Amino acid sequence: MSRNRPAMNETVLEAKDITQILGTGATRVHALKEVDFALRGGELALLMGPSGSGKTTLLSVLGCMLTPTLGSVSVCGKSTAGADAEELARLRREHVGFIFQSYHLFSTLTAVENVQLALDVRGQRGNDAELRACNALVRVGLADKLAATPRELSGGEQQRVAIARAIVSEPSAILADEPTAALDGENGRSVMNILSSLASESTRGVLVVGHDPRLMPFADRIISIADGRIVDERAGGTGVPRLRAAAGS
Amino acid sequence: MPLNFTLALRNLFHDRLRFVATMVGIVFSVVLVLVQMGLYLGFGRVVSTMIDHASGDLWIVRQGTKCFEDPSLLDAHVRDDVLATPGVKSATPIVIGFSDWRLPSGEMTPVFVVGTDLASRGLRPWNLTEGSIDALKADKAVAIDRTYYKRLGVSGLGSTADLRGRPVRVAAVTDGIRSFTTTPYVFADLKHARNYTSMPVNKISYLLVTLKPGADVAQVQHALGAAIPKVEALTPAAFRDRSRSFWLFGTGAGAALFAGALLGLIVGTVIVAQTLYSSTKDHLDEFATLRALGSSNGYIYRVIIYQALLSAVIGFCFAAAIGFAVVEITTKGALPVVITPALIAAILAVTVAMCITSALAAILRVLRIDPIMVFTR
Numbered sequence: 264m265s266r267n268r269p270a271m272n273e274t275v276l277e278a279k280d281i282t283q284i285l286g287t288g289a290t291r292v293h294a295l296k297e298v299d300f301a302l303r304g305g306e307l308a309l310l311m312g313p314s315g316s317g318k319t320t321l322l323s324v325l326g327c328m329l330t331p332t333l334g335s336v337s338v339c340g341k342s343t344a345g346a347d348a349e350e351l352a353r354l355r356r357e358h359v360g361f362i363f364q365s366y367h368l369f370s371t372l373t374a375v376e377n378v379q380l381a382l383d384v385r386g387q388r389g390n391d392a393e394l395r396a397c398n399a400l401v402r403v404g405l406a407d408k409l410a411a412t413p414r415e416l417s418g419g420e421q422q423r424v425a426i427a428r429a430i431v432s433e434p435s436a437i438l439a440d441e442p443t444a445a446l447d448g449e450n451g452r453s454v455m456n457i458l459s460s461l462a463s464e465s466t467r468g469v470l471v472v473g474h475d476p477r478l479m480p481f482a483d484r485i486i487s488i489a490d491g492r493i494v495d496e497r498a499g500g501t502g503v504p505r506l507r508a509a510a511g512s
Numbered sequence: 513m514p515l516n517f518t519l520a521l522r523n524l525f526h527d528r529l530r531f532v533a534t535m536v537g538i539v540f541s542v543v544l545v546l547v548q549m550g551l552y553l554g555f556g557r558v559v560s561t562m563i564d565h566a567s568g569d570l571w572i573v574r575q576g577t578k579c580f581e582d583p584s585l586l587d588a589h590v591r592d593d594v595l596a597t598p599g600v601k602s603a604t605p606i607v608i609g610f611s612d613w614r615l616p617s618g619e620m621t622p623v624f625v626v627g628t629d630l631a632s633r634g635l636r637p638w639n640l641t642e643g644s645i646d647a648l649k650a651d652k653a654v655a656i657d658r659t660y661y662k663r664l665g666v667s668g669l670g671s672t673a674d675l676r677g678r679p680v681r682v683a684a685v686t687d688g689i690r691s692f693t694t695t696p697y698v699f700a701d702l703k704h705a706r707n708y709t710s711m712p713v714n715k716i717s718y719l720l721v722t723l724k725p726g727a728d729v730a731q732v733q734h735a736l737g738a739a740i741p742k743v744e745a746l747t748p749a750a751f752r753d754r755s756r757s758f759w760l761f762g763t764g765a766g767a768a769l770f771a772g773a774l775l776g777l778i779v780g781t782v783i784v785a786q787t788l789y790s791s792t793k794d795h796l797d798e799f800a801t802l803r804a805l806g807s808s809n810g811y812i813y814r815v816i817i818y819q820a821l822l823s824a825v826i827g828f829c830f831a832a833a834i835g836f837a838v839v840e841i842t843t844k845g846a847l848p849v850v851i852t853p854a855l856i857a858a859i860l861a862v863t864v865a866m867c868i869t870s871a872l873a874a875i876l877r878v879l880r881i882d883p884i885m886v887f888t889r
Contacts, residue, residue, distance in 0.1 A: 319887045328804060328883045349808060356806025363886050367801040371522030376515060383515040384807035428805075440887055 274340075275358070275435040275468040276302040276325045281334035283320050283491075294320040295331070296491040302436055307462035307469040309482035309499065317491040318472045319440060325470065326359050326438045327351040339435050356385055360429030362439035362458075366421045368413040368428075374400055375409045378427045385432060399427035403457055419450030426457055437461060439471045443478065455481040516811055520818035523795060534787040538827025539834065541780020542863050546835040548773040549859065550849035552766060554842070557850060558692040559759040560752040562626065566635040568720035569729055571746045572603065572736065578762065579755040581624070581693075583609070585715040586743060593740045594719055599727030600736075604634035605716040607702055609709030610695070614674035615665035623664070623675070623698045624691060627705020634720040637699040642669045643684030648701065653683035655699040659690055659844065675708045690846045692759075721745070777866055784870035788820060792874035796881060803883040812881075816874045824867035828860055 443451030760766030
């Protein structure tokens with residue numbers, strides 16, 4: 264399967280002039296208003312904002328789960344305009360990895376099977392797929408938990424399995440929705456270190472949605488969103504965590 | 513093995529209570545269908561057992577005869593006309609009819625007498641366990657089936673009784689010649705059978721025709737039909753089909769069996785559909801996650817289809833085991849359940865079709881899944 268991987272610092276996800284209206288009638292909400300956003304390869308961007316500000320809606324639009332009411336989205340240079348549900352699924356499959364707040368692991372599958380699933384939906388099966396899944400789990404520090412089911416894992420370990428699932432197919436963009444919200448401080452830092460290393464070691468861009476200020480030191484760029492609009496964009500924290508992660512600590 | 517198959521397998525066994533409910537539904541349904549269809553086949557065999565065990569190329573029957581037990585009679589002189597037809601080697605007369613068997617207590621019980629020329633191979637009792645055909649040629653000799661000893665008030669070979677006021681002696685015993693009407697068959701020589709059934713000497717029930725070597729069955733059949741009025745010349749297969757058709761569909765028995773099978777299918781489909789649907793609803797998060805991961809709809813459908821297929825195969829295995837047990841139990845009964853390889857294959861196909869149909873509601877539910885729900889749950 265041929266894939267267009269972006270070169271370092273090329274835009275992997277881009278949203279232009281996005282307006283998103285959700286619901287109808289009395290429940291109609293202007294979730295996003297003329298939003299422009301781009302995620303570049305090699306960066307970890309942090310999208311912050313209060314509850315209901317439009318963070319998750321923007322994540323959904325960028326992740327090809329939601330078709331914007333107005334505006335355009337492109338994934339690795341491919342426009343999503345006119346794409347039907349199956350085509351959007353194909354774009355997700357080929358270019359985007361997701362990490363969810365509540366992990367969304369499959370309770371009846373082992374850790375390695377959960378990770379393999381991301382390859383299986385792409386038609387990649389057999390020993391090679393299993394090996395890749397194992398390697399992904401090793402990479403997130405779960406070499407000794409390959410055969411464990413989610414029930415046998417802690418929250419932090421489950422989130423690391425979810426990260427392994429997101430990276431196993433080597434997507435150009437990783438979208439993480441509040442990945443540390445359900446974790447304690449130590450596990451949260453561990454997860455952010457992994458995400459940070461993912462962004463710094465490849466042409467991959469990582470977008471993390473959250474509202475925890477402790478995430479800020481890990482980000483290259485911090486984007487603030489409020490009431491459906493991007494209201495601020497600035498460079499990330501000290502950069503120390505990024506450097507530390509890159510050094511492998 | 514694709515992981516969606518593994519997922520289907522694990523999901524199926526994960527909720528054991530639901531799995532058991534699914535299995536009960538499928539097993540109940542399939543056993544019902546299997547037994548009904550097995551009864552249909554068994555009934556079909558039993559109603560034609562005399563025809564199946566007769567040795568001949570053509571049956572000469574009164575025009576419009578519906579089945580072997582039909583009381584229509586032929587004139588005895590028809591035999592001369594039959595023998596005069598080119599290609600006919602022999603024509604063995606057969607007499608059938610109901611009679612009354614007197615029990616030692618003095619009570620009467622109905623029996624069905626089958627009389628034939630025992631010197632010919634026409635329609636003689638088979639599966640003899642005691643006595644012999646030669647012994648049956650003796651005066652007052654009859655053959656009965658061992659399963660009717662109690663019913664007929666006899667203890668075995670050599671027992672005596674009265675048949676329509678005439679003394680008879682059991683000279684041969686058969687095994688497994690049972691009547692679906694529950695009326696015992698009694699075999700006798702042609703001459704005595706007339707007496708037992710009060711059949712006039714100028715009448716017979718059937719002629720069983722054997723053709724000369726090389727004679728064409730269709731040609732002889734046509735010649736007999738043209739030469740002799742008010743009779744039909746039927747091949748054994750045609751007479752068998754006519755008998756089965758009459759008993760199975762003319763009486764409504766077959767329709768009742770099919771209705772029972774259909775009911776089983778409906779019940780099974782509803783139960784499996786309900787359990788698959790509720791299982792799918794319980795795993796909506798997982799299906800939404802799969803969708804978010806970029807799986808195609810087809811990939812998700814296959815999870816549900818695999819669950820349906822696994823349920824079908826596992827349920828069918830249990831049902832087939834029960835079905836074979838029923839066959840074993842009924843094999844010596846008046847109406848055995850018959851399961852053939854073709855029936856097994858057909859019921860497996862029906863079971864799979866039933867479970868796939870049941871999966872439709874679940875698939876329609878999954879069709880409406882919005883992957884965004886992974887962010888809200």
